[in-house]
Amino acid sequence: MSAIEEIKQKLDIVEIAGQYTQLAKSGKNFKGICPFHQEKHGSFFVFPDRQSWHCFGACSTGGDIFSLVMKKEGLDFGDALKLLASRAGVVLPSPARLKEDKNKHDRLFQINDAARDYYHEQLKNSVEAEKARNYVNKRGINARSLSDFKLGYSLTGRDNLRKHLLERGFSVEEMLEAGLLIEVESGIIDRFHNRLMFPISNAEGKTAGFGGREMDGSQPKYLNSPETPIFDKSGLLYGFDLAREEARKQDMIVMVEGYMDAIISHQYGFKYTMASMGTSIGDRQIDAIKKITRNLFLAMDADEAGEKAMIRLIDYENTLNHEIKVVTIPNGLDPDEVINRSPKTWQQLLEKAEPLLDFSFSTAAREVDLDSAAGKSRLAEILLPTIAQIQNPVRQAHYLQKLSGMIKVDQQRLESSLNELGRRRPSGSYQAPVTRKKSGNKLFSSPREEFCLAMLIQYPQLKDKTAGLKLEYFSNSENAEVFSALLASSDSASVRDGLDGATVEHYDRLANQTVAPQGLEIKLKECILLLKESYLRRVLQNQEAILGSTDLTQEEKDALIRQGFDVNHELKELFYEKSKGLERMKREKSTDGTRKKEEEKEGY
Ligand SMILES: [Zn+2]
Structure with a gap:
């Protein structure tokens, strides 16, 4: 996680804004006297869901936690970052440290790649690996998969890998840091022995760490690399680098649990499959998934742990x-067993996949006795909080109706229990300890904004094609910061030099994002339109939320509604522009068939 992401995750905009002005609860949001302009009525709103603020009074502007502090304290982005970092207890990286880290990380990836190749070679050729080869065969893995996933074998000796890597010029210290060696009473030995090795790659296909399955009954059955500067399982998915392209093309990801499940899936053509390597999927993995597709299929093991893990993802x-x-x-x-027996059955199971909410309903219903009053009320107890989480009102109503049918309780009565749940949230003036962690799982990035910037960074010739792209379209201050630095600079090398450490970290991530070189100008144009659309929608959303506040004067309401008309008008014009763009793309597709394909891959 980058320093900027960490700051956003640790701080809550409601707390920070609460120091500048007294906030009171207003529906889901908070409201107060604007800290930036003189007023009697509160026209300053804070939206905890989106971690943003908006003043619909004289300021008529808004933003995120960084822009709030920048505006109030009169700071530039870099200084606001420093202030919030110290509040959050996050150490900001200096450019020198970033460079040092990068060199170190590169070196660790090199060691791991060398170890991966060594293990792979052993599995293919060493006499000792006979048992592991038999095991791989027994699990139905063919030679192609074995080499695609670079499966390997660690010998039974205690220093085979060390000797090999020493010859390659790596030091024992580096091997320890990579987690390939381990210090025990008798000295330093190879961490893995007599195990089938699964290299775990990062998004770029570099080896971040290993999982090793025992071949002699020893414990644990699966041994992982320890956490290292480049290996953090909470941010990795097995097979991600191999599945990404197909997942984009097919617009879906199937998430399985184990290495074997992923490998066999790929072997039989289900190449959009990744494995969670355990049961829990977290924010960072969902963030990576969201950049590829919104269609996530869970195929975890059908045991209780697997079921619970899936339901937690609602x-x-x-x-x-x-x-x-x-x-x-x-x-x-x-x-992997299902697919090995019949890939066709697997295909059918994928087609029959049911919504996670329906699944959680039937799982919960199995646990209670629906014929008894106690069972019915228990079911409502389990499912109402789940229903309360659903943000889409139509879906929420659907599942409320479903529950009402299952326990034969009037829907209106359930609705009032649901409202009860909503009301139990904190109300009134907001006071909470600094350490309060924000509830729910939120993403602190905007893939679209980042993609647009990645294009501009990687293809500087696009810079004079950015007409119509306004700074305020970027909802994340760090993106706005990078964009204005890009506009202000004459050459791309100087952009990076002008940024402070934490922003450089963000910039480097954008510079390394994959951007296919085809149809760049069209992609940029599309991107600008989409950013404008999101911006206008945000403005409308803010206005709607504010209109929902009860203590507005009629005058204020009228002003807001008028502003809403203007925004709606702009949105309409935008749709017209977009449809013209689509027609043009269709025409061009007939002359350049590959372009549309590339567009699709980019996630449009
Ligand atoms: Zn204001």
Whole structure:
């Protein structure tokens, strides 16, 4: 996680804004006297969901936590970053440290890649690996998959890998840091022995760490690399680098649990499959998934732990803004077993996947006795909080109706219980300890903004094609900061030099994002239109939220509604522009068939 992301995750805009002005609860949001202009009525709103603020009075502007502090304290982005970093207890990286880290990380990836190649070679050729080869065969893995996933074998000796890597010029210290060696009572030895090795790659396909399955009954059955500067399982998905392109093309990802499930899926053509390597999926993995597709299929093991892990992901439907689906696997089989027996059956199971919410309903219903009053009220107890999480009102009504049918309780009565749940949230003047962690799973980045910047950074010739792209379209201050630095500079090398450490970190991530070189100008144009659309929608959303506040004067309401007309008008014009653009693209597609394909891959 970058320093900027960490700051956003640790701080709550409601607390920071609460220091500048007295805030009171107004529906889901908070309201107060604007800290920036003189007024009697509060026209300053804070939206905890989106971690943003907006003043609809004289300021008529808004932004995120950084812009709030910049405006109030009169700071530039870099200094606001420093102030908030110290509040959050986050150490900002200096450019020198970033460079040092990068060199170190590069070196660790090199060691791991060398170890991966060594293990792979052993699995293919060493006499000792016979048992591991038999195991791989037994699990149905063919030679192609074995080399695609670079499976390997660690010998039974205690220093085979060390000797090999020493010859390659790596030091024992570096091997320890990479987690390939381990210090025990008798000295320093190879961490993995007599195990089938699964290299775990990062998004760029570099080896971040390993998982090793025992071949001699020793414990634990699966041994992982320890956490290292480049290996953090909470941010990795097995097979991500191999699945990404196909997942984009097919606009779906199937998430399985184990290495074997992922490998066999790919072997039989289900190349949009990744493995969670355990049962929990978190913010960072969902963030990576969201950049590829919104269609997530879960195919975890059908045991209790797997079921629980899937149900915990319901909150991420709001993040993905899309329904998550569950693949039900019969007879307690694992996905790789089903696919090995019949890929066609697997295809059918994918097609029959049910919405995660329906799945959680049937799972909960199995646990209670629906014939008894106690069972019915228990079911309502389990499911109402889940229903309360659903942000889409139509879906929420659908599932409320479903619950009402299951327990035969009047829907209106359930609705009032649901409202009760909503009201139990904190109300009145907002006071909370600094350490309060924001509830829910939120993303602190905007993939679209970042993609647009990645294009501009990587293809500087696009800079004079940015007419119509306004600074305020960027909802994240760090993106606005990078964009204005890009506009202000004459050459791309000087952009990076002009930024402070934490922003450089962000800039480097953008510079390394994959951007296909085809159809750049059209992609940029599309991107600008989409950013403008999101911006206008944000403005409308803010206005709607504010209109919902009860203590507005009629005058204020009228002013807001008038502003809303203007925004709606702009949106209409934008749609017209977009439809013209689409027609043009269709025409060009007939002369350049590849272009549309590339557009699709980019996630449009
Ligand atoms: Zn104001």
